[in-house]
Amino acid sequence: MAKSKFEYVRDFETDDSCLPNCWIVVRLDGRNFHRFSEQHEFKKPNDDRALHLMTKCAQTVMQELEDIAIAYGQSDEYSFVFKKKSRWFKRRASKFMTHVVSQFASSYVFYWKDYFKDQQLLYPPGFDGRIVLYPSNQNLKDYLSWRQADCHINNLYNTVFWMLVQRSGLTPVQAQDRLRGTLAGDKNEILFSEFNINYNNEPLMYRKGTVLIWQKINEVMTKKIKLPEETEEKEVEVTRTRTKVVPLHCDIIGDQFWEEYPEILAEDSCYL
Amino acid sequence: MAKSKFEYVRDFETDDSCLPNCWIVVRLDGRNFHRFSEQHEFKKPNDDRALHLMTKCAQTVMQELEDIAIAYGQSDEYSFVFKKKSRWFKRRASKFMTHVVSQFASSYVFYWKDYFKDQQLLYPPGFDGRIVLYPSNQNLKDYLSWRQADCHINNLYNTVFWMLVQRSGLTPVQAQDRLRGTLAGDKNEILFSEFNINYNNEPLMYRKGTVLIWQKINEVMTKKIKLPEETEEKEVEVTRTRTKVVPLHCDIIGDQFWEEYPEILAEDSCYL
Amino acid sequence: MAKSKFEYVRDFETDDSCLPNCWIVVRLDGRNFHRFSEQHEFKKPNDDRALHLMTKCAQTVMQELEDIAIAYGQSDEYSFVFKKKSRWFKRRASKFMTHVVSQFASSYVFYWKDYFKDQQLLYPPGFDGRIVLYPSNQNLKDYLSWRQADCHINNLYNTVFWMLVQRSGLTPVQAQDRLRGTLAGDKNEILFSEFNINYNNEPLMYRKGTVLIWQKINEVMTKKIKLPEETEEKEVEVTRTRTKVVPLHCDIIGDQFWEEYPEILAEDSCYL
């Protein structure tokens, strides 16, 4: 039962390492989440439990894996951006994709009950992932802008759609017909005139999605210590600095965000 | 906030579809499972709970995804073989890999308590995956033989190693030293002479790993029906045929297995 | 001027080796050969000089490079089939493509005058190439059949088209209009009734294209030798066996060709 005569099959594996000096984005999407959200009675158009669980999973991914500079999520998708300079697993695309989605998927089930309480998880959900490379910082910013613009467009639509269904009693098909061909201004107008809703006052998390970045946190802790020359313990305050994954719900399309957090795109230890 | 000016970033996605008319294998491995198994007190050298949970997850993968003809697992790894003819997701490699590992990972947490009972799951585990293509049936059989030969070699080693540690009281380093340079025959001899163990009587699941195949099952059910001309319900037996994922613990290196289950490699609706 | 600080740029090269155990086909096409053929006054619909030059170049490619089992050419294209088992240049796709097209292109200019005599070559022509993998013998045979069927369809069309232009005096647009929507039978009928041409009697090279295969050739040579015990030289006949690239103009869609030359697909020293 020698392994050696079969070892040749390893030669069929291909090298899938990513081009150096490019941002590596892994985007994950829920599989059949339309059905999943109905079966688990997600609140429409936005379910806070589901959004917070997604973000918890994304935080776990950022903490467990290496070299993720920023993540952005909305609805049932999350994008993870690995640093240009990352050498994690020799930049092998399959490693990046499978570690992200498997860690996310196991976390989703693991943390489910912390967010959904009595709502039982009926079956283990699936996620798919893809990988895309972006050579320049501008390309990367445009990618993230594309996802945030998508969030805005979908959320505005869904907000009006579900108002029409939930409050005006339209059927989904009627609501769809009503909205066909409307522009953003029209949708804002319907929300305001018919439901007295100013879209701009809707929660930022719904309108902007969630950005996850690393931040240095100063923690002040009280510690009991005994100095050598003293006989009694004494309480002192100790400040400890840690990095933590922090969620933000802000605009990332304009320049302000990137000027405020220049370290995200900084290539301190990059090739160049 | 028009999406269109950012849409160009989609052009950076590459087509990763797999060469047609090849077997597509996705192999999944536990991430840091050495540490994971210690923290969750896996029995050494084989933990039935862990092996059965792996198989439960693999069955879920086969049932939830499409076109998987056969799977093979051992230790903390599982290989899934998609049919040559599969057109699932246009044969895109990223879809195959991420669907397999995410479904497996979420199932691992979901079904954990069914197998580990009181042993709490401490954190969500990760898995990695890779994809390999095999053009011919012989290549595929050799791939599976390679994994089963690997199972045999590792299990024989581990069986002796843990006997030396658990029963003879050697430290891991001493056990390792004792086994350095030994051949299969030597290890069998140690097991027999020192521990009265005939390796060939060890459970098949440990020695051969687990093969998952589809089988037609005839289920006989009792059903109550009322015929039009009668007034009372009547019990009848109904036979229903379903396909089911069945675990086997048998040799797949020799020809016998493939002769017994020719449908696994059959290309009924393939290109050719 | 140390090279070392720049050497990192080598890491940007990617591994493009072809999947093992597949046929590797490189197909080459003339670049802008419509214009090229007009400027060099190619005879329409077929120019023997041009076709023979193409074949001479393809023979050179087969002799200079390694592991080409068979080649097929028609019009301004040629396909080269490398053996499944080839390990030439570690099966790197770029090596296969560039060696084929550069050897072909330099040969085209080098041998031009042998075929075109007084017709001067006006400028150096370009060629493009692509690479495709075929896992099974049937896939490969179907690829070659595809090219030969293409040859037939184009040649039948061109034969009628140029008869209508050259003999009936139609303009190209008129000839095109006349042929729009016609089937093979219609075209055969036009050739026969209007030009007294039986298409099946047209030269095989035009209708079937050119197949290049390796054949063992027995060469009988006269050699002068002097045996040790004799004083005079003596003429003897010596038979030497060499392999040579031989052009055929035959059907390769049916089984007969493959039965006659089984060694082309034979995998004598293949993986399996």
Added chain:
Amino acid sequence: MAKSKFEYVRDFETDDSCLPNCWIVVRLDGRNFHRFSEQHEFKKPNDDRALHLMTKCAQTVMQELEDIAIAYGQSDEYSFVFKKKSRWFKRRASKFMTHVVSQFASSYVFYWKDYFKDQQLLYPPGFDGRIVLYPSNQNLKDYLSWRQADCHINNLYNTVFWMLVQRSGLTPVQAQDRLRGTLAGDKNEILFSEFNINYNNEPLMYRKGTVLIWQKINEVMTKKIKLPEETEEKEVEVTRTRTKVVPLHCDIIGDQFWEEYPEILAEDSCYL
């Protein structure tokens, strides 16, 4: 003989388009040019005829193909840099590689006699090519610096080596032994003290290689015209601006070159 039943073989072609917004470099090398240069009696260490022919071929490639911003050549190699923004042939790697090497190879034979006069070309030479992507301008400049540093190192070595062989009568093996372990300073010293050669006075083309760039040329031509109100033709001078491929033999490692020709890296019509 329907083509359709074979058309499925087209699905086996893969999309090999290059990542957008990256510089695309195709580097070409002579195949077996050691042998080729001996058989065609190239002057050692540098043959002006051969170097000029290489440059003529590279100019032809730049003029015939599209979007090449700069090329750099030395010895029997040439690198061609396609613009980041190029959309030529949908950025398909195979198209870039095969067009470059085939155009180069056919030009090599076509222009041979213009440079080698009575020295007959004995057989058609081969070239290989590879493709590499560089995401940033700095990466690209480092690539070109790598090649020019390589030119310097090789040319210094070859200059001393051939002096030792040609003037001091050493055998190649003796010359090699003499140079083993020597640094650049040692080689300069040998050249100066033994052969009275100041390496820095050696021709720039040998020491720096050849850079090809596009330049606007103002051509002043004399033209005969007849103005409407006049009866006689009159000679006038007309200035016409054309772009031309111009060879330079200068340093491209330092900043000066890039500051002098900023348009080479300019992304006027790029994505961003």
